[in-house]
Amino acid sequence: MACHDAQTVVRLDRVSKTYGSGESAVHAVQDVSLELAPGRFYILMGPSGSGKTTLLMLMGCLLKPTSGSVFLFNEEVSALGEGKLPRVRREKVGFIFQGFNLFPALTALETIEATLNLKGLRGEAAREKARELLTHLRLEKRFHHLPEDLSGGEKQRVAVARALAGDPPIILADEPTGQLDSKSGRLIVEVLRDLAHNEGRLIFMVSHDTRILGLADRILEIDDGRLKDQS
Amino acid sequence: MVSIARKNLFHDKIRFVVAQAGITLAVVLITIQIGVYLAFLANTSVLIDHTEADIWVTARGLENFDFGRPFSEKKLYEVREVPGVLWADKYMLAFGYWKTPTGSQEMVQMVGFNPETLVGAPWDIVRGNPQDVKYFNSVFYDQAETNRLGDLPIGAETEINNRRVRVVGITRGARSFIQSPYIFTSFKNVLNLSFINKGNTVYVLAKVAPGYSVQEVKQRLAENLKDVDVYTTDEFSKKTRRYWTVNTGMGTALLAVALLGLVIGTVIVGNTIYTATTEHLKEFGTFKAMGASNWNLYKIIIEQALVNSVVGYGMGMFVSYWVIQAMRKGNLQVLLPWPVLVGVYVVTALMCLGSSVLSIYKVTKIDPALVFKS
Numbered sequence: 001m002a003c004h005d006a007q008t009v010v011r012l013d014r015v016s017k018t019y020g021s022g023e024s025a026v027h028a029v030q031d032v033s034l035e036l037a038p039g040r041f042y043i044l045m046g047p048s049g050s051g052k053t054t055l056l057m058l059m060g061c062l063l064k065p066t067s068g069s070v071f072l073f074n075e076e077v078s079a080l081g082e083g084k085l086p087r088v089r090r091e092k093v094g095f096i097f098q099g100f101n102l103f104p105a106l107t108a109l110e111t112i113e114a115t116l117n118l119k120g121l122r123g124e125a126a127r128e129k130a131r132e133l134l135t136h137l138r139l140e141k142r143f144h145h146l147p148e149d150l151s152g153g154e155k156q157r158v159a160v161a162r163a164l165a166g167d168p169p170i171i172l173a174d175e176p177t178g179q180l181d182s183k184s185g186r187l188i189v190e191v192l193r194d195l196a197h198n199e200g201r202l203i204f205m206v207s208h209d210t211r212i213l214g215l216a217d218r219i220l221e222i223d224d225g226r227l228k229d230q231s
Numbered sequence: 232m233v234s235i236a237r238k239n240l241f242h243d244k245i246r247f248v249v250a251q252a253g254i255t256l257a258v259v260l261i262t263i264q265i266g267v268y269l270a271f272l273a274n275t276s277v278l279i280d281h282t283e284a285d286i287w288v289t290a291r292g293l294e295n296f297d298f299g300r301p302f303s304e305k306k307l308y309e310v311r312e313v314p315g316v317l318w319a320d321k322y323m324l325a326f327g328y329w330k331t332p333t334g335s336q337e338m339v340q341m342v343g344f345n346p347e348t349l350v351g352a353p354w355d356i357v358r359g360n361p362q363d364v365k366y367f368n369s370v371f372y373d374q375a376e377t378n379r380l381g382d383l384p385i386g387a388e389t390e391i392n393n394r395r396v397r398v399v400g401i402t403r404g405a406r407s408f409i410q411s412p413y414i415f416t417s418f419k420n421v422l423n424l425s426f427i428n429k430g431n432t433v434y435v436l437a438k439v440a441p442g443y444s445v446q447e448v449k450q451r452l453a454e455n456l457k458d459v460d461v462y463t464t465d466e467f468s469k470k471t472r473r474y475w476t477v478n479t480g481m482g483t484a485l486l487a488v489a490l491l492g493l494v495i496g497t498v499i500v501g502n503t504i505y506t507a508t509t510e511h512l513k514e515f516g517t518f519k520a521m522g523a524s525n526w527n528l529y530k531i532i533i534e535q536a537l538v539n540s541v542v543g544y545g546m547g548m549f550v551s552y553w554v555i556q557a558m559r560k561g562n563l564q565v566l567l568p569w570p571v572l573v574g575v576y577v578v579t580a581l582m583c584l585g586s587s588v589l590s591i592y593k594v595t596k597i598d599p600a601l602v603f604k605s
Contacts, residue, residue: 052601062520083524090522101517103235103603105242118523122232158388162521174603 008071009170009202010036010059012157014076016070016225017054028054029223031068038169041196041203043216051225052206053174060172061091066187072170090119094163096173100155102147108134108158109143111163118210119166135160137191153184160191173196173205182211189215236534239507245247250503251543256440257582258547259497262575264489264555265409266565267484267536273566274406276468278342278413281354281405282322285445286452287461296467297340297407299324301431303369306459310435313451315443318524318529320350322434324416325425326411330390332381338411339391341370343421346442352434353415358385359400368424371400376412391424406564493582500543501586508590515594516602528594536583544579548572 017029023228025117028051037041046052057063058070061077070078077088102111110128121129134143136161137157147155156176163171177185189205189212198204205216221228240247246338273280279287279296308391310319323343326337346365353361357374364371366557370391372380383389387398391414400415407413422429439448445463453461463469476482506516515528555565 001452060520065311086519086524088521088522090518093522095517095520095602097517097602099513101513103239103514106233106235110233110238114235115521117232118518118527120519126232161237 006039008035009038009073010056010204012035012055013069013071015065015070016149017051017058017063018066024097027221028227029065032222032225032227033068034132034220034227036202036204037144038202039196039200040217041193041215042205042218042220042221043213043215044206045203045208045210046206046222052222054225055222056172056174056204056206059170060095061088065212072188084128087213090166092168092170094166094168094171095178096156096159096163098175098178100147100152100159100179102158102162104147107144107146108150108154108161109117111158111186112161115162115165118134126207130161130165133164134158137161151178151184153187156180156184156188160188160195164195170202171204173203175206176214177206177207177209185209186212233243234534235354236531237538239511239531240535240538243507246503246507250500250539251546252505253496253499254579254583255546255550256499257492258544258575258579259551259554260409260492261489261578262493262547262551262567262572263523263558263565264485265571265575266519266555266567267563268485268489269568270566270570271482271485272472272476274564276471277405277407277470278351279464281352282464284350285464286316286318287435287447287462287464288435288437288452288456289462289467290433291458291460292444293460294478295471296324296481296557298470301427301433302459304430304432304435306456307432307435309451309456310437313448313450313455315440315451317438317440318348318350319346319437320345321415321418321432322351322432323421323425323427325421325427326390327368327414327424328393329380329412329414330393331379332383337379340407340411341414341416341424342393342591343416344417346417353400353402353405354403355403357401357403361400361415363399364415364420365466366396366399368396368420369399370396370414370420371402371415372398373402373405373412375406375562376481377405381414392426393430394424396420396424420517446568493578496543496579497582497586500536501541502591504515504532504539504583504587505589505593507535508532508593512593512597513602516597518596520570520602525595529591532590532594533584533588536587537580540580540583543583544576547575547579 012032012034015029015032019026019028038194044052058065065078071077071093109130110135113126116126116129139157143152143218176188189214192203193215195201288306290302299307304321307321310316325341327339327341329339346362349361354370359371363369382397385398388395405413410461439445449461449463558565
């Protein structure tokens with residue numbers, strides 16, 4: 001099945017995800033249909049337990065829907081076998097997490113280099129690209145710092161650089177400002193918005209923070225697993 | 232290329248040291264125990280393995296070399312008459328008491344050979360001529376036994392079973408493992424010095440003539456000789472080794488300690504690698520989310536295990552070297568041919584890899600949702 005719009009990067013077609021079964025079943029996402037375009041910055045709002053993260057995981061090929069279909073660039077990824085999904089994630093998706101999830105033993109430069117290695121870039125080319133990404137995120141003086149020596153904002157910028165390693169067209173961010181002060185948080189969101197507007201990537205961010213809503217191109221809201229309002 | 236495995240391993244230095252201590256302990260225990268076991272095995276059959284005979288004729292029902300019993304030396308002539316026997320000779324073994332320079336008594340095993348044919352004579356001579364044992368009560372002793380027998384020079388005199396003997400030579404590499412040093416002398420001298428009756432021998436050694444198979448001649452001897460057993464040299468060597476390792480449980484005990492080392496190492500390494508993995512589950516999960524396959528993650532864990540094994544093996548060998556030196560000063564033998572050293576590394580690597588199985592299982596089961604929890 002092809003995407004309706006040639007400009008659509010991500011399409012969800014009546015997607016539902018249910019955990020468990022019977023009386024204990026939890027309907028995390030219910031009948032969600034959605035089309036997301038490149039070069040745009042989306043923010044998904046919603047209370048805790050509303051299904052935000054599940055939706056993010058469905059889009060990032062980390063979960064398979066109970067029903068419905070997920071398309072990335074016209075490819076029905078929800079129909080792919082488990083063995084093929086790592087390739088899709090490597091090539092098309094970058095993730096940013098609230099808790100940074102940086103290897104404590106790796107410096108900023110090594111973190112990016114290791115990610116590039118994973119995506120097939122090796123040797124000096126990987127090291128040069130890692131330097132370039134960190135410099136782009138104004139971390140040129142933190143190349144050789146371990147996570148324990150970085151501030152929260154710096155750690156999240158390393159995580160953003162890691163998400164950009166391998167040049168994925170889709171960036172999925174799960175409350176990336178959740179552990180940052182307002183200034184650092186706003187800086188990260190601005191970086192993400194610029195990645196959408198200047199580099200043409202699709203940025204999809206889950207957030208609770210209402211102060212940054214003004215930076216989004218489109219705000220989505222989810223409650224009880226259903227997309228309520230799309231502005 | 233960035234090695235996440237090595238970075239992880241060396242980042243937490245205390246954990247790394249604990250893992251290395253476990254591996255080193257395991258390597259030392261395994262190496263030393265195998266070395267002692269091999270030396271033990273080699274010593275149990277050292278005299279059998281160093282004779283040029285193809286066939287051994289022994290008293291009926293003999294369990295091992297050291298407990299040889301006398302039988303009539305007429306058997307020697309019967310052996311010589313069997314087709315396919317090139318030559319045959321008597322060979323004697325008897326216990327006795329050696330008087331040390333301090334006046335104490337040490338139990339020894341007298342080995343009597345024919346000084347004219349030198350069949351069964353000592354093979355590695357430090358000083359002296361083995362043919363000199365033809366002189367009355369002349370003996371050779373092994374240089375490794377000087378702590379127990381005394382550092383007697385050529386020409387020195389002492390006593391065996393209260394009869395005067397004279398040292399005419401010193402050997403090397405002929406140590407008995409049953410704590411009774413070998414004393415080499417002539418067949419006739421053993422009869423003089425022991426309580427074995429004249430007209431008896433303890434063994435008859437035979438060489439198979441060219442063109443005959445050892446098994447064929449052994450079979451003929453077994454059919455023609457009564458009241459004795461016939462073995463090929465290899466069979467008698469194995470029988471003796473089996474007796475001391477299996478029947479007495481000595482070999483099993485040595486190997487059990489080696490096995491214990493393996494278990495200790497596996498538990499310690501397994502625990503440290505597993506803890507290191509569980510503490511980094513989120514980071515592993517992150518890699519998985521970014522497109523790493525399970526195999527990419529296995530490689531990290533396997534590399535950690537192999538780096539652990541290489542460093543631990545190196546340290547273990549270093550410690551083992553000094554332990555072995557100390558043991559040798561204490562007159563304990565350790566035999567470690569290079570294939571054993573290679574084998575110990577293979578065991579170490581397998582131990583470390585085996586220890587990683589739980590970690591690999593854990594990584595396989597990582598829930599992708601884990602990476603989204605703060």
